[in-house]
Amino acid sequence: MKTVFKNDFLTAQVDDSGMFTFDRNATQHGSVVVPIDSLGRIMLIREKRAGVPVPVIGVVKGAADDMHESYSAVARRELREEIGVTCGELHISQAEPYAFPGMTQTRGRVCFAFNCIQTHAQELDHGEDIEHYGTFTMPEIEKMITRGVINDAESISAILIAKLTYSILNDHDS
Secondary structure, eight states: OEEEEEOSSEEEEEOTTOOEEEEESSOSEEEEEEEBOTTSOEEEEEEOOTTOSSOEEEOEEEEOSSTTOOHHHHHHHHHHHHHOEEOSEEEEOSOOOBSSTTTOOOEEEEEEEESOEEOSOOOOOTTOOEEEEEEEOHHHHHHHHHTTSSOOHHHHHHHHHHHHHOGGGGSOOO
8 A cells, every 4th residue: 555645534545546535644433413502403514525516514523532432522522513502311232334435434323312402512623614504403404405505424324314214303394
């Protein structure tokens, strides 16, 4: 494997066949968090990401800071940092979709954060450009997915898992 890019966060490599892979340097795990308010609505973020020509709309997610950081700790930290939210209850699912199968070992455990409320200002990491996009019912979310508004694959996967797991999300009209 030949390293073609490396910074503090990420390493990209190419093998002899030309297959490109990339992974985080410190960890390959993290959390994909579906923030749900007391009315069963899902909170979304809008994020500007390098290499993506349009804003990325989805749920909160982030990498573990080290190999020992739990999914729960990552989820709570990312909620606080990205949208200034705390949750009353956190459920960690067994679902752990890969972001890019075959290209990276990076994956995020799907977590459901219930009774989320805004408690403080964002605490964004250097270089992050994230804002709270809005809070939506499941029927609204479904329309946003089919219209291409929600454009992050890990987020779409996590929202589908939430819909299949928790009937409370499906009981609200748009």
